[in-house]
Amino acid sequence: MSDCRPILLSDTHVARVAAADGPLYDPRWRMLDDADLDLLAQGLTQGRPRPIPIFAYGSLIWKPDFTVGARRRGTAIGWHRSFSISLDHFRGTPERPGLMLALASGGQCDGLVLDIAEGTEAQSLRAVLRRELVAHELAANACWIEVQTERGREEALTFYADPVGAQLADLSVEDQARRLAHAAGAAGSGAEYLLRTVRGLAENGIHDDYIWQLQHLVAKEIEAAAEREAPPAHAAGTAGRSGG
Numbered sequence: 001m002s003d004c005r006p007i008l009l010s011d012t013h014v015a016r017v018a019a020a021d022g023p024l025y026d027p028r029w030r031m032l033d034d035a036d037l038d039l040l041a042q043g044l045t046q047g048r049p050r051p052i053p054i055f056a057y058g059s060l061i062w063k064p065d066f067t068v069g070a071r072r073r074g075t076a077i078g079w080h081r082s083f084s085i086s087l088d089h090f091r092g093t094p095e096r097p098g099l100m101l102a103l104a105s106g107g108q109c110d111g112l113v114l115d116i117a118e119g120t121e122a123q124s125l126r127a128v129l130r131r132e133l134v135a136h137e138l139a140a141n142a143c144w145i146e147v148q149t150e151r152g153r154e155e156a157l158t159f160y161a162d163p164v165g166a167q168l169a170d171l172s173v174e175d176q177a178r179r180l181a182h183a184a185g186a187a188g189s190g191a192e193y194l195l196r197t198v199r200g201l202a203e204n205g206i207h208d209d210y211i212w213q214l215q216h217l218v219a220k221e222i223e224a225a226a227e228r229e230a231p232p233a234h235a236a237g238t239a240g241r242s243g244g
Contacts, residue, residue, distance in 0.1 A: 005207065007198055009215040013222045014192045020184035022093035029135035034126060040133065041125035044142055044157060051118050054128065055147055055156035057081060057111035058101040059193065062200035065131050066124035069117035073110065073204070074147040079161055080107035081210055083176045086169040090187045098183030098190040099169060099176060101197065102160035103145075110206045113149055113156050132159040140164050173210070177217030181225065191218055 025031070032040070045052055051069050054060065055076055085100035092098025103109060116124045133139050141163055144155045160166070171179065183190035198215045201208060 009195045009219040013219050017189040017191050022185040023089040024186040037126045037129045051115035053156040054114045055158040066127045067117040067120040069115040071114050074113040074149045076109040077146045079103040079109045086167045092183045092185045102163045181218045181221035
């Protein structure tokens with residue numbers, strides 16, 4: 001769908017979420033180095049046509065971190081968005097866990113196909129694989145999926161389609177919203193991530209009922225939390241009259 005609906009979640013909501021300190025990555029992970037990334041890139045792209053297409057459905061839409069050539073709308077066949085990866089680092093902590101967006105089997109998902117600019121393959125693949133896969137423990141989370149575009153059916157490389165090696169959380173959309181509304185970590189808050197994602201979709205004329213419902217629920221949860229934490233009006237008035 002391209003009839004994007006109003007976005008309730010705002011920068012004001014995001015600003016109400018308290019920052020949190022925590023680890024950027026799981027300290028148990030073995031991080032991928034340049035040689036590891038180049039080997040992964042070779043295995044993933046050997047025999048594939050150029051330019052190399054990346055299917056973006058979340059943060060890669062608003063922050064690709066690699067040199068993009070052509071871009072076009074695409075629909076992932078047999079997949080849908082799901083905040084299913086539990087985070088106790090990055091945009092979460094053990095005390096305020098977060099969620100990361102992934103693809104789950106079934107349905108369809110509108111996003112963007114971003115072609116890696118020709119001549120930049122080595123550095124661009126390093127950049128996107130370092131960002132998305134991070135560590136040896138997550139290195140299996142890249143695969144080629146079928147995408148419908150203006151060119152017809154084609155394959156594109158994507159990340160975290162039915163995630164493996166990650167801690168998963170099977171939550172209702174209401175529970176996802178409650179977690180995202182309070183989550184924060186070294187990389188920022190869950191609300192910020194969701195807001196940037198929904199804005200990125202809207203800017204490209206993409207609507208996802210699930211994401212729009214989620215941002216609405218997150219905004220309402222942040223507002224409710226602010227009301228719960230606010231002092232009663234009579235207490236505030238008494239405090240204002242005391243002293244002096």
